[in-house]
Amino acid sequence: MQQLWLKLKDISDLIVFKHSVFALPFIFVAMIVSSKAQSGTLWFGFKLLILGLLAAVSARNFAMAFNRYADRDIDKYNPRTASRPSVDGRIGSLNMQLFIALNAAIFIAVAYLINNLAFYLSVPILIILGGYSLFKRFSPYAHLVLGLSLGLAPIAGVVAIQESIPLWSILLSIGVMYWVAGFDLLYSLQDMEYDTANGLFSIPSRFGKEATFFISRLFHGQTILFWFLFALSANLGFFAYLGVLIAAIVLFFEHRIVLKDFSKIDRAFFYAEWLFGHHLFAFVFLDRI
Template sequence: MKKYLSLVLFAHSIFALPFAFIGFFLALHTTNHTFDWKLLVLMLVCMVTARNAAMAFNRYLDRDIDILNPRTAMRDIPAGRISARGALLFTIINCVFFVVATYFINSLCFMLSPIALFVVLFYSYTKRITALCHLVLGLGLGLAPVGAYLVVTGQFHIVPVLYGLAVLCWVSGFDIIYALQDEAFDREHKLNSIPVLLGTKGALRFSEILHVCSFIFVLLPVLYMEVGWFYYLGVVFYGSLLIYQHRIVSPTDLSRVDRAFMTTNGIASVIFAVFYLLDIIVL
């Protein structure tokens, strides 16, 4: 189990999971639905299994690329800690658990489950097709608040969609920063990415634009629901951390990319979710 948690980088679940909690409690706060532990557990099962499937499939599909890249050569499959067959089986098992969990939630979630799996699995192919692969990754994680809202209500609403767009822009932006590490390798091996397409300086500028959009999308829900000062404080912290990660990475200094990718973004999502939950408790 420890090997498979390493395979899927389980600690990185912290990126989208806080926004799933936002979508779940948003539904409870703004509708007449009541809290149900079963639904919360099923939502968490869906989040974990979908991400496990996506990460394991990515590692399976990229195994021949990873072994050539010095940065990724020690990942679990190239290093021989997990077999390619084992990673693929792990992917299938998680997909099955995901679909089964949605069956016990509601009919809409069950019907949409193949689409959700297609999005999160298809990302692994996109670097071979388009430089917009980062946006597909963002879309996959952006399903979290929308899906969590559907778990409770079985209906769509504009506010969780806005949070989904915020996640899409946020994740795409920081994935572009992360991809700067592989710009030379990707160009040499004819793989697509924004850094390959636009260069380091252009990629950072595009990432900045996406993060500005993400900030706007976390602010727009105030037009559709009542919020208090905790919410605005969360928005300020979220925006500040987006700015911070762009201050510590520059075209001439990529030494702090890992800090911008993992630490800063993990803190940003958790802090924003905490302030959102505090806001609805106070209201």
């Protein structure tokens, strides 16, 4: 029993399972806005709630495990990542392959149970989710690919409810993409020297620290713009716009924290991930009520 628990802990460390909840607010923002427009109620039923949770968790498990598997040759020489289970031998290559395949199969099966469009999009989504790990080997746009991976969450949410992709969901998704990419730029500053020495194509390694700060601020400005357009396009009200304003304030303080003391990047990560997603959901929920 103890051995099983240790193995589960290793898997959790591999995919950082506790962070799976970070994508959920954006899925459910899209689902409640869509449900309210479709049926006049925020509640979309237990079936879609359970299937949505399964889809979100399996997609993220696939993405994280594929990333760890593909990056083994990079991670083992980086002091920040050398203790990951994919590198230090706690989880072997075959077990990672099986875990990746299992979660891909679960995601596709869940998409099939949701509706036809979800099923048709399931494999392309998995390809995008895995693309980040490969992109950073030849393009500095990998940060945007990572952003797109999480940005697909609202698209998935609205497809589950109405089997279509309205304009407001695209605007919401673009905002999420820029938010994640902007933060990933800051986070990747930790590996700037390593990436430069090993020929990896991160923006910090290609353009330097000051340019990275500027591009991150630019991306986060785009986040606020597209979320404002999302609220406008979805005909949301006061509380939704207030949520966007609070998101802008959170981003402002995130950049202040990192600029003053880069060692607090993990603290900024906590603020960005928790306050951003959950507060946006809370204010959109209030608005739709």
